Amino acid sequence: MKTSSLICLLAFASPVAATSFGATVPTAGKVEFNRDIRPILSDNCFHCHGPDQNHRKAKLRLDVREAAIEKKAFVPGNAEESELLKRLVSTDHDELMPPPDSNKTLTTDQKETLKRWIQQGAEYQAHWSYVSPKKESIPNGRQAVDELVHRRLAVVGLKPSAEADRRTLIRRLYSDLIGLPPSPAEVSAFVADLAPDAYSKLVERILESPHYGERMAQGWLDVVRFADTIGYHSDNPRNVWPYRDWVIKSFNENKRFDRFTLEQVAGDLLPDADRESRVGSAFNRLILSTEEGGAQPKDYELRMLTDRVRSIGAAWLGQTTGCAQCHDHKFDPITAKDFYSLGAFFADIKEPILGKREDGMILATPEQEQKLATLDRTLADAKKKYDAIIPQLDAAQKLWEAEPETLSGTLPELDKNTKVSPADKKTAQLAASALRKEEKSRSAKEKKEIQTYFRTLATNVFTTERDALAHAEKERLDYYQPLTKCLTTTGTEDKRVVRILARGNFLDETGEVVKAALPHYLPQPKIEGREPNRLDLAQWLVSRENPLTARTVVNRMWKQFFGTGLSKVLDDLGAQGETPPNAALLDWLACEFMDSGWDVKHIVRTIVSSATYKQTSNGTQELIAADPYNRELARQSAFRFDAELVRDNALKVSGLLAPTVGGPSVKPYQPERYWENLNFPAREYPADKGENQYRRGLYTWWQRSFLHPSMLAFDAPSREEACAERNRSNIPQQALVLLNDPTYVEAARTFAGRILSECKGTTSQRISWAFERALQRSPRAEELTTMQSLLEKQTAVYQLNPPAAESLLQTGLAPAPEALDKTELAAWVHVARVLLNLHESITRA
């Protein structure tokens, strides 16, 4: 133990370890290409000697063994004779590799590793994630996750940690699976349940909670960059929230991940396409778009295409495709042609390239649909009657036009003394200037302006028909507007032409036109006699042959339960990502995911039921020294709640939380003028009243250019780009939010009210009661003392200044309990807010 941790420490002091953060295996033994060599070559050499043929130097590529040997880069088994090694140590600046101006240098250890690899025969391996995952066999009766973790621990010389205590376990499960804290009663019931299946019963109960879907949705909404607004410039709203609810519902119903994929990418093309699958297809519409004047269609066509390709790459494939927008990828085999061919799958989507998005599909209840149909019929009738009178109207207009006053453009609305709405005045102005022109020289637009004026303002004939039409139109619109709508995908035969754009330049129209095609370096389905479509793409994403999707998805799930992915870089399983220290485990989970029929709950259950998951997050000093980033899983990890959960926790503990699932996005309190830099149009932020003020964080209105500042402070992403992994920062703004944001002040005063009205004991009993609510444990003696003296201090302040207590209790919309003494209540607000601010309160351990 001691020796191995010493080796590890030394290894970590050297930059070699920068490529892999797992505990290091002793250096003797076989060098493995994927684990040991590819990271070195990829990072230092592939930029000029890799897949990008246009940028390749000296026609040498090192990513293909035969090519490298042919160009005599190395002689397998003979390191001394290998040009590659000579170049690494050359003192001649022109010979030295990597060249000095690349700012790349290899460490002595890296050079040594390369040498040993060549000496051992310079064997290559196909890149790990492009090969189908293999499922290791697990002895009967063994939990697969534990078996594979323990096998790896034996290799690196570490031992698993003990199981966490029951309170920690239930808090962990609640946080990871539903994102809300358990009640004290739920904790004590679990602690008291000595049955052997107590834990698995708990897991099953939580998996059935409607909040499970909310918790699982959060990460998915990040990778598909779900937001309420379009992103660019004016960043105006669009109708997409039903998609968010579709995601929640899908997780709650445990919709199989393959179906979940098909509905999103091709929900309109499925043979059994229905309203639900079409809402899923809103995924294709979650891109950024613009309403900026002067935007060029070709420019934004390109932006939308690349946005979609990057998103598929991040959410399903774990591939960073962005580079291939301008050139063949420098590290991975994806070419510019692959990139644009992938983009061509989406060329059929009917949508405006510039300007406002359409309202989308109406998601009405049967009653609403009926009512709307009635209104449509009324409107059609009124229109018919109106159309019938048009010849007579036109005749009347002719007569009116012949009048001298009309001809001179002297219209009553333009008289200084007439009171008239600005809109009517405008109509009259347009008509007047058109009327002053010769009839022959009037444009179609001008003729229309005269007609509009005549029909809406000048004439008093056929008022019944005209009023009936106006009324029917208004009634229909008033009913239609508040109906729920969602952008969805509709395909068209009239597809956009997709070209390879050299260097991503949209003005260049010389590039090769490409058809939809799957990346050439991955297994392909047989599609003959037709161009593949989005449904083919979706089916390919979740086909058994696709080596990437299952790995990418379970890797992200793992992160939710351990704080770090099995392969650390969640959106890049390519050459520049990380070969997972425990590849066997990632592969087993990926295979199990597919074998189970893409059953998400099954994978979640498998992970959280493992002894590995249940370990304490408190490592011994030796363990922390040997594996500081916990890549080997000999313990659990503690990490801060995500932004949404920080909010949810405070609302739940205080009793303010409105647990409603789904619905339009909501607007929690937000500092005034936070949106002052938004325009076209200028935006008001009316904070929600009533229940909607107290909804879970995931329902927060997602304004891409100005995300709610409390969410932003806790690292919620703006969702302009796919985000597979959020930052987890620890910054002073977080303290300011928890101390001063009215949401948290209101939560504290509501919590204080509950302490006083629901616990009728002594001060220390009340403090204990509050600890149980907030942390599901009793206070320790010194904590009790700290809280008691704080309470005394704050009580004294409010006794001297009762109006201060009054104003504190007015923060937020929730009513203050009348029956309580205001001074006492205000002092307890401080106890409550201290609890809500604790590190422990916002940490999952």
Place this chain on the structure above:
Amino acid sequence: MKASQFHPQTRRVFLGKTTQGLGAVALASLTGTSLMQGAPASGVLGTLPLPQKAKRVIWLSMAGGPSHLETFDPKPKLAEMDGQPMPESFTKGQQLAQLQGQKLNCFGPQHGFEKFGKNQTEICNLFPQIGSVLDEICLVRSMTTDAINHDPAHMFMNTGSQIAGRPSMGSWVTYGLGSEAADLPGFVVLTSLGKGGQNQPIASRQWSSGFLPSRYQGVQLRSKGDPVLYLGNPPGITLDQQGSDVDAINALNRQHAKLVDDPEIATRIAQYEMAFQMQASVPELMNVTGENAATLELYGCQPGDGSFASNCLLARRLAERGVRFIQLYHKDWDHHGGIKQGVALKAAEIDRACMALITDLKQRGMLDSTLIVWAGEFGRTPMSQGGSGRDHHNKAMSVWLSGAGVQGGLVYGATDELGYAAVEDVATVHDLHATMLNQLGIKHDAFTVKFQGLDAKLSGVEGGKVLKKVLT
């Protein structure tokens, strides 16, 4: 340590080790230095490879796209051709914004030009105050950019990329160098609105830290309401009471830290202390009533008026307090129409303030160590739009630099005779970033962070070049 080898978790490990043995020492050292961003004062770069001419940057972002033809780039030939068709040789096959596909006519400069400074450099006569300090300024008349709409162009100017999610330059710089400000953010953003009333949206992504840790994001200082979001105590709670609560929170966190292994607790304690300090230091910063009358007169502003001039004064105060990157946005430069009056209005708002900032810093001996950059997100067309304005344009724009090793009085680069495209010493946004980093002592092509498999750089994957001629 090379930045590319820096791993965000390094610090975590450091704390992890120290809290187990030297907790008290670690905390004391933490609270003593720049904790605002949680960053070590030295930044990830440690010893700098180049001499550090600029200790800080003040970036004046003229949002909307100022016309180079009514500011710093005189074009007598364009005046001659006013009203005549724009020669097609200039514009054929080019990317235009709102003028795409329309008839293109030359539109002469709407204001006169005058000579200023030792080199008798011509700039628009609306800017006599800037003219009076022109010997401290290097004009770059050959700047170009890739984008042609506001939002992507701001993104490009701030991050070197048109794709959202990249760190802004202020984040890069504070990440690399840390901050010397004890109790203020290292990267501060101020915005002001002009009298023209245009309010082009500016997204908060313009000061986002992108893929860098959140502590490097720009913090917006607002002239109305809480200067920093959530800075003010809740109603009914005094600063003293707040202090008691923070003490209690930290006491409980410390007690908790003894029982569990979580290095983040030490950081959290430090962040609460820092937040509490900010509650005092930010109002002190914003309160300019202590500035003497001569200074207020120099800038020509009223305390708290939220004007660009007030923000320039605040920029100086921020610079004095060690803030690393200060970015001022002044809106209203989007003159599709009424450019004659529009630019005059803008000039009145910024001319004196720019001069004052340069003069004030110089008087205090700080200009040598402060790099000032004045730049919009793109230039404007020499062709008319609607008879009184100019469209967006990315082939030519004027920017200027001052202070910190910049050659005063110099004009760098030139556009063609109609001001359509930069033709001499053509400069790119990547070059501007490279030059800025160079003055900060950073090798721009070695300052990289791994992102999506790439060694991402502020100065672009393809690399910019330092504009050596601009520098002394």
